[in-house]
Amino acid sequence: MAKSTNLTEELKRYFGFDTFKGNQKAIIENLLAGNDTFVLMPTGGGKSLCYQLPSMLLDGTAVVISPLIALMKNQVDAMRNFSEEDGVAHFINSSLNKAAIDQVKSDILSGKTKLLYVAPESLTKEENIEFLKQVKISFYAVDEAHCISEWGHDFRPEYRRIRPIINEIGSHPLIALTATATPKVQHDIQKNLGMIDSAVFKSSFNRPNLYYEVRPKTQNVDKDIIKYIKNQSGKSGIIYCLSRKKVEELAETLKVNGINALPYHAGMDSATRTANQDAFLLEKVDVIVATIAFGMGIDKPDVRFVIHYDILKSLEGYYQETGRAGRDGGEGECITFYVNKDLQKLEKFMQGKPIAEQEIGKQLLLETAAYAESSVCRRKLLLHYFGEEYGEENCGNCDNCLNPKKQVEAQDLLCAVLETVIALKEKFKADHVIDVLLGKETSEILSYHQDDLEVFGCGQGEEEKTWNAVIRQALIAGYLDKDIENYGLLKVTKSGHAFLKKPVSFKIVQDNDFDEVEEEVPMKGGASCAVDPTLYSILKDLRKKIAKRLELPPYVIFQDPSLEAMATTYPVTMEELQNIPGVGAGKAKRYGEEFIKVIKIHCDENEIERPEDLRVRTVANKSKLKVSIIQGIDRKIALDELAESKGLEFTDLLDEVEAIVYSGTKINIDYFLEEIMDEDHIDDIFEYFKEADSDSLEDAIAELGRDYTEEEIRLVRIKFLSEMGN
Template sequence: MQSNLSSAQTQALHLLQTVFGYPAFRSQQGQIVDHVVRGGDALVLMPTGGGKSLCYQIPALIRHGVGIVVSPLIALMQDQVDALAEVGVRAAFLNSTQSFDEALRIEKLMRNGEIDLVYIAPERLMTQRCLELLSVTPIALFAIDEAHCVSQWGHDFRPEYIKLSVLHERFPSIPRIALTATADQQTRDEIIHRLQLENAMQFVASFDRPNIRYQIVEKANGRKQLLDFIQAQHAGDAGIVYCLSRKKVEETAEFLKENGITALPYHAGMEQADRSRNQARFLREDGIVMTATIAFGMGIDKPDVRFVAHLDLPKSIEGYYQETGRAGRDGANANAWMAYGLQDVVQQRRMIDESEANETFKRVQGAKLDAMLGLCETLNCRRVHILDYFGQESEPCGNCDTCLSPPISFDGTIAAQKILSTIYRVDQRFAAGHVIDVIRGIDTDRVKQWRHDQLSTFGIGSDKSEAEWRALLRQLIALGLVSVDYDNFSSLKLTENSRPVLRGETRIQLRQYKKADKAVKHKRQSARDFSETNLNDQEQAIFERLRWWRVETAKAHNTAAFIIFHDTTLREIARAKPRSLDDLRGVSGVGAKKLESYGTELVSLIAEFIE
């Protein structure tokens, strides 16, 4: 048994080095590969960019038969297959974009075991025709990618995923590996239950992405703040901007374009052809900013996304973590930036309350939103807060906004009492704007009409600006001391939790309002600045030349530039300055097929440059 185990590990390492061009497995990859090769089921939680794909690709190459990958990402299957073809792996997909003849050709290859990996959408896999095809296909394994889609409580729920338990029932001897980048304990339990993975080994990697800097700013003028952020820190970089509504996506893309940024919209209301074209441009061109709803992003494998920005509050920490994890997949520094304000809290709570879901679902979604609000309002390290949500302990990172510029907390009991008392005295019938006008002593027509200028709380908060009171009110809503009645013009209501605060029996700590700092323009942060070990001037010039070569090569191959080589590999080549194919062979990311395809060109290019 020991010799067989050793043989499997040796074979896996050989494939990793010769096919994919990496010297060694990272983190738990080696253990996962070995477990699946030996026929074991697995649940793998690994952050975006952590190398999940290798955990099923290598076992599929070692085991007899075809690796079946269940993926919800029809729009990205072509790029996934192209990337495997570049390293010499026989891969294909079955989806609705193909002709009938092409599908027949791939089905024949599957039945004959003449292909290594096939990507199939869950909707297609569940058809009788596909299940019959699988029954006559030699199968190496089933990989269920984006497994969190099985969770009915989650942000990416796909009903078809629930039916995937049929794989265990029909093919009990075939190993299954379920993979996802985000899942709290509740979601993990649901994945295990619905996919019948009770006996699967669980591999939970660290959720930490230390290369991502988290920053949440007070929303004043969100689009202008976004523009300042991009111009100051990410001019010319690829990035993603998330908005809640389709209209806001369109308007934000147009606003950025008007200000000289190459921005494209993406949302479910667009024509499929337009969506596909914009996604292809984002993946294949440099420096594109995609403004999108959450319909965009799952499975995006572009390694050089330097920032992810949110102009609206995400519904949960899982959603936020999943979306921000699309930045910095290459391991270089990246930013996760969000503008957040009172209206975000009101809007998200209204969406939950007005949904047609049952009360249990609303309660779960409310708890997830509360956790997200806790992250926004925390006085402590954001990274510690995120990792704690996923059950992982950590130390303050020293790299998020609350570590770099610690917020000041104060005893907010008196300020809270002023707000709560005013809400009570206006009979809990008015929205935030009116309540704040009363506190600040603003003589509006409406205030006079209702004689609220005669109230004892009129003007008791004239020492603070409207923005300060809005920030304080937002915190009280987040803490559950104030609720919003959406059926009655968004009027503010007191909750049971507010009583002990009003009576002075409970004291509360709040964040002191801080006016958003003006974005400071930095020197262009290029890939060189982001790398841990900077290149010298000659190596930087070689790197830039290699990037130009990669763009031209990708165009000739009609594929994305990163599928040819990642920036990290090009940097290593620039640093190594290989004079022969043997010199190039040891560079991370250069496998046997890529060495054969591009080795001679690269060696000649380096020699030309140095001479």
């Protein structure tokens, strides 16, 4: 049992804090009294202390079940810093060798160890169960307890076995802790851990210092992000992407645009990953681009912005990741880029999973869509999702509250929704209720003969998205509820029934529209179309002049689309010129100076304001395939063999080689041409391209096709462009 204690003194003695935060003291007292305890506390609220301090005060060792190896290591290091004795905290997981595990066991049996962290997978091993049976256990703590629930965002089946294993080792008080749980998930955790009657300590999920915003995701999302970060100079931020590939690409793009950024994902080797994480913590870099693998247990208090490049699979995940901003109580901006088709992609990913899991995943995605598309206060929506009421009408710190939409009266619409839910005997989800309102003859509706109901088709005068808004806002207002056991089934609450008897005013705001995000219109030049016609003709004349001087066809210097792009975006530095399609470093070096000069003069004379930050610098596309083709040609591998080794048709290989040459890279395929073609034939085709007005393959075949194959013409054209243009 706990030594008799003054908790505040012990807090100061072990951890150096003068006061407890929020519910910490009440939670610790409940656990010290030997009671099961359920803790729901948002990220940054001080969950770990709720089991760390009791472990120091009680006899024996506390067993903490935690899902992440990185998290365990951080916490063990932190505990050792508070104590003179290294053995005070240990972990057992797959990263330890046998000698290390023996050392851990010896420290535990000698009574040195107050806290033992175990991964759920290690807990299920027979040898560990047998060992723990010999240990004096003070209590069990289940951290990240949402992993128990398949409704949670990090569901781990091993977590479902915790209760039976605890029973086998020996029953002791249990504390379960999570930072994100809806009422549904909370019920699921308590049921599974056999702690339905435990005391529940729930802290507010409201983080008033966080600003929430959802922006439409256009093709220019990278540009938007770069602009945003450049306005946050010197501040720390995290950008979350769903795929590892996007993490790598975006980190590169940020770097070439002068932003100090590093990538982080589970596919990197652990040394690089740790180095990148440390660089961020030590402020050697400002921005980390990461998959959700990043940030678990990382306590950097001054993260000023969290950007979601892709919308998430669940609001729990979203809340947890945005919660990494502004932990010190200072500003924290949470910006999410959203387009509806991202959700469709996520739904596709679920197709291989069991039906029940797909169903759950789909419900979670619907909640995310509701959050992103709704025009209601985002804080209100998030808190409602976690079962918390937010009384304010306007939080003043989210995009919807700062730019409120007009409210419209929807009293009749709400009555129609409530009557339809009742007519359907409260056995269906929102999408089905809306189908009935709209009078859709789906197979499900027909099989239940719901097309005979009086309410069928009573809502045909309104759009589907209006009905969605009514249902979402009726849930927040408490007229509707979702069944906790069969999540998603709509139920009419007591207030809902009262509303039907005596309707009062019910105002809604229409949802934001993210279905088809308008792509940005190309920047207008000085003329009425996207291209500046005056500059375009100046550039064409210049190209002609250079071509004449060098005795080359004009298209070899720059092709028309490149000139059009120059007359649209006015590049005036070498770097900007290299961002023009079809202009590689080689071409820019060879011909660029004169073009830049002419563009500059044109801009000055006509007082043209160049589009600012005109073009996001892109990372040269050195895709593995292109690089390996260039290496193969350097090693003089026959092109047909090269195609075969890459699993390509010969014509596909030629497409790749042409792209390489057009971007300004010089290659030499003479070794192959000499092998397969007569020298005179090569010269004939080469001379044709020297005289031709364009590099059009159709024109060349029309002219030469009697004597040469299409492949021969293409091969010599590659030689010609490489030698004359690059």
